[in-house]
Structures are given as C-alpha cells and as structure tokens.
Amino acid sequence: MRFVSSILLTALFSSAHLNVQAASQDPYFKGFANYAKENGALSPSVEKYLKELTETERKVGYIGPVLDLPKPQKVMEGVYTVVGSLIWHTPENYGLNNNLSWVEFADGVFVFNAGPNPAVAYSFHQIIKQHTDKPVKWVAVENSQGHAYLGASYWVDIGVKNFYSQSRANQDFNNGFEQIKASWSRRVGENLTHSARNVSDKFTEFDDKLVIDVGGGETIELLTFGPGHTPGSTLAYIPSRNLLFTGDVAYNHRSLAFFPYTHTGHWIDTFKAMKAAMPIDVFVIPGHGAPTDMAKITEDTLGYLEYLHRAVKEKIAQGGKEPDMGSIDQSAYKHRPVFEQTHQQNAVHIYKELTGGDLGESFE
Ligand SMILES: [Zn+2]
Structure with a gap:
C-alpha cells in the first residue's frame, strides 16, 4: 500500500495540476499531505524523496505493483499473446484493450506493442519472464495510438536497444505525444501513465519494409500496406512461423472504431493489399480480438467496411x-x-x- 502511495505522490507532484480526486482517495497520501501542510520544514525532504523516486523509475522503467493482466494465449510454440479487453480503455483494464504479444527466437524475444503505459509494460514483461530466460531484444509498435506506444519508455529504461515503427506512425506519435499521454492518463489513470516519456527518437523508422535478422536463420519482416485505421501502421510477418501481426489493419470480432484520422476508403485498399501479399493460410494475431485466420479477419474487417x-x-x-x-x-x-x-x-x-x-x- 505504501508503495502504491509513493507512486501516486510522484505522479501528483510531477504533474502540473494536482490530481485532487486521486489524492483524496488514498488514505496514506491524505495523511502525508496534511502532515506536510502542518510542517513546512518537511517540503525539502519531500522533494528529495520524490526526486529519488523519479530517478529510480527512470532506471527500472516502473516501480509499483504487478498488474493482474489476462493470461497469455499460446498461439504456437514460442508465440504468445495477451488479448486485451474488447471494450475501450478504462481504469479496470489498465488501458489494455489491444493485444500484447511476444515471439521467442534464438537470440532473444520480439515484443509486438509496447503497452498502454509503463505499468502494463512491466507487468507484461513479468509474464514473459515466466516463459523464457531470453532477453527482450526487439520491440515494434503497431501504430501511433496510446495503447500501442505509451509503454515504450519502460522498454527503453530496462535496456532494450531495438525499436521499430513505420515512419508516419512514429512521427504522429512524436507530434501528438503530450495530447496522447494526457488523454490516456485521464481515461486510464495518472498513477499508471505518469512516467511514460516520448522515446520516438529511439525508434528505427521504415517507409515500406524492414527485415530484422533475429538469429537461428529466422527473420521478421516489418511491413506497411498503406493508411486506413491510422495514417501510419506497422505489421510484422515472420515467414518461418507463417505468422502475421496485422496491427489495427485487422480486427477479429470486436466492432471497428473510426477516429478522426481514420480513412475507411484507404483502409479497404490497405486490407486488400495486405491480403494479397500474405499466404492464405497465415496465422493471424489481429489488432483487436483473439488470434485467428485470414478468413475471419476478412469477414470481420473488410466485410464490414x-x-x-x-x-x-x-x-x-x-x-x-x-x-x-x-x-x-x-x-x-x-x-x-x-x-x-x-x-x-x-x-x-x-x-x-x-x-x-x-x-x-x-x-x-
Ligand atoms: Zn488500436
């Protein structure tokens, strides 16, 4: 409980506006704040305390409790996905309403989607560690949206060196960072989101295609097929596993959601281009919904559009x-x-x- 409160304090003091509601909900903070008010001499030590906390978090990515994420689904040997909530992002789902996945390779682990905040990224990392000793070496994000990207600073802080995003998506995230972070903090919770930083400068951008050599004779092809749900998006295809991460180009089951930047006409063309480029029997991990196949995402995404x-x-x-x-x-x-x-x-x-x-x- 004390630990949670420390996080909350950092969040409160580092944000321009004190989150009065969150503070009043936390008994430890309430007592602490009252004590500080009565004892003016305390503020330097509070500041020092908060500075230390912030520095620690910067080193380890996130300090706080492990969140209770959904159990990962095994897609095939060495491939798992945590299927997020099929509704919008809320405090109850910690903002995890898309899919977080990992693939184990000879030289390390590939993570697809950084998570909606450092707290979810950390918790997801703990799940990965229960399955493999190999380090996370590559992280790619499906688009510029908060749930794909806001957890990226966690992976930077724990020492991951290889980040990938399609160029337009990375630029959109960079330009929109303050707004995206504020919106996700408001909707999901400041205490989970406050330590997220704009790390778009750590990303390797690609325009059309980029191939990563992941050891053991295997590669990941990072691809894009055009705008649609978002102006920029990253898909990942792993030929040796016949596995495709579509990002939000494809939904399974869940209703499609259009944003002001969504162009549904382009989305139709983009989906068709993706489908034409992929083997018809490819295993699919979609942007939203459980792992599935090309027929199902065609029906649920292209069919609806x-x-x-x-x-x-x-x-x-x-x-x-x-x-x-x-x-x-x-x-x-x-x-x-x-x-x-x-x-x-x-x-x-x-x-x-x-x-x-x-x-x-x-x-x-
Ligand atoms: Zn999405």
Missing part, C-alpha cells in the same frame, strides 16, 4: 443526409463488442468521408 460503404453510398444516392445514416441496417453486426457505442458514428464517418465533411482532428 465494404458493407457499410455500400449502404452509405446507397443512402446518399437516395438523397440521404447525415442524420439519415442512423437508419442504415447494421443489425448483422450487433453481437460484436462495442457495437452500440460505434455503429452509428461509423456510418456518419463514412458519410463525411464520401461527401467531404469535416472529420475533426485528434490524437489518441
């Missing part, structure tokens, strides 16, 4: 305007998680894309 594009175009042809998009029948997809929260906005998004409407702007 094409269906909704067709339906929106029909509505427009009938003279339909933005408010009419709500009457499009999407009932075939209503069993999918977060359908209620996404489907109407998804139709409006496509309407705006097709009619030149303003999609807004944001980093997430």
Whole structure:
C-alpha cells in the first residue's frame, strides 16, 4: 500500500495540476499531505524523496505493483499473446484493450506493442519472464495510438536497444505525444501513465519494409500496406512461423472504431493489399480480438467496411443526409463488442468521408 502511495505522490507532484480526486482517495497520501501542510520544514525532504523516486523509475522503467493482466494465449510454440479487453480503455483494464504479444527466437524475444503505459509494460514483461530466460531484444509498435506506444519508455529504461515503427506512425506519435499521454492518463489513470516519456527518437523508422535478422536463420519482416485505421501502421510477418501481426489493419470480432484520422476508403485498399501479399493460410494475431485466420479477419474487417460503404453510398444516392445514416441496417453486426457505442458514428464517418465533411482532428 505504501508503495502504491509513493507512486501516486510522484505522479501528483510531477504533474502540473494536482490530481485532487486521486489524492483524496488514498488514505496514506491524505495523511502525508496534511502532515506536510502542518510542517513546512518537511517540503525539502519531500522533494528529495520524490526526486529519488523519479530517478529510480527512470532506471527500472516502473516501480509499483504487478498488474493482474489476462493470461497469455499460446498461439504456437514460442508465440504468445495477451488479448486485451474488447471494450475501450478504462481504469479496470489498465488501458489494455489491444493485444500484447511476444515471439521467442534464438537470440532473444520480439515484443509486438509496447503497452498502454509503463505499468502494463512491466507487468507484461513479468509474464514473459515466466516463459523464457531470453532477453527482450526487439520491440515494434503497431501504430501511433496510446495503447500501442505509451509503454515504450519502460522498454527503453530496462535496456532494450531495438525499436521499430513505420515512419508516419512514429512521427504522429512524436507530434501528438503530450495530447496522447494526457488523454490516456485521464481515461486510464495518472498513477499508471505518469512516467511514460516520448522515446520516438529511439525508434528505427521504415517507409515500406524492414527485415530484422533475429538469429537461428529466422527473420521478421516489418511491413506497411498503406493508411486506413491510422495514417501510419506497422505489421510484422515472420515467414518461418507463417505468422502475421496485422496491427489495427485487422480486427477479429470486436466492432471497428473510426477516429478522426481514420480513412475507411484507404483502409479497404490497405486490407486488400495486405491480403494479397500474405499466404492464405497465415496465422493471424489481429489488432483487436483473439488470434485467428485470414478468413475471419476478412469477414470481420473488410466485410464490414465494404458493407457499410455500400449502404452509405446507397443512402446518399437516395438523397440521404447525415442524420439519415442512423437508419442504415447494421443489425448483422450487433453481437460484436462495442457495437452500440460505434455503429452509428461509423456510418456518419463514412458519410463525411464520401461527401467531404469535416472529420475533426485528434490524437489518441
Ligand atoms: Zn488500436
């Protein structure tokens, strides 16, 4: 409990605005803060204490309790994925609502997605250590989003040297860092997120393709097939395992979510390009949802995008305007998680894309 409170203190003192709500929820902090108020002479030692904590965290990536993440699913020998929550990011899921995966190679471990914050990255690392003694040597992130990327500073702090991202995605993360961090801190928790730093300068960027030699005669091909869910994205294909990490180019089961920066028309082309480049029997670890195959992600991702594009175009042809998009029948997809929260906005998004409407702007 004391340890948790220390983390909280660091978070509180290092942020510009004191998180009063979090503080009032923590009895240890409350007592400490009152004591400090009554004893002005204490503040130098509080500051010193906080400085030491921050330095320690910088060395080890995260200090605090191990979070109770979902059990990893074994995809094949030496390949595991922790399937995150199928809803949005919340304090209850620690922000883990996509997939964190690792692959064991002769020379070390490859991690796909850095995690939504250092606390989840650390906890995920503890799971990896229960399966292999090999060090984590390579980390790649699927896109510029907080859940792919905000945990990256943890891996930098523990000494990982090789980081990879498609160039556009890395630049978007760099440009959006403050906003992305603030948004994820607010939604998931400052105490988990506060130590995340912008480490985009540690990443090796690639435009189209980059091949990593991981020893034992195996390679990882980092690929991109164009914009869609995000303007930039990184996919990883491992030929020796016939295994593909699609990032958010592909969803399994969960409803698709469109952001202001999402271009669904490009997404359709990108998905088709990916599919054409991959063996039809490839094992798939998607951006959201459990490990699966090409047929399932085609149905759940491309199938939905094409269906909704067709339906929106029909509505427009009938003279339909933005408010009419709500009457499009999407009932075939209503069993999918977060359908209620996404489907109407998804139709409006496509309407705006097709009619030149303003999609807004944001980093997430
Ligand atoms: Zn995502």
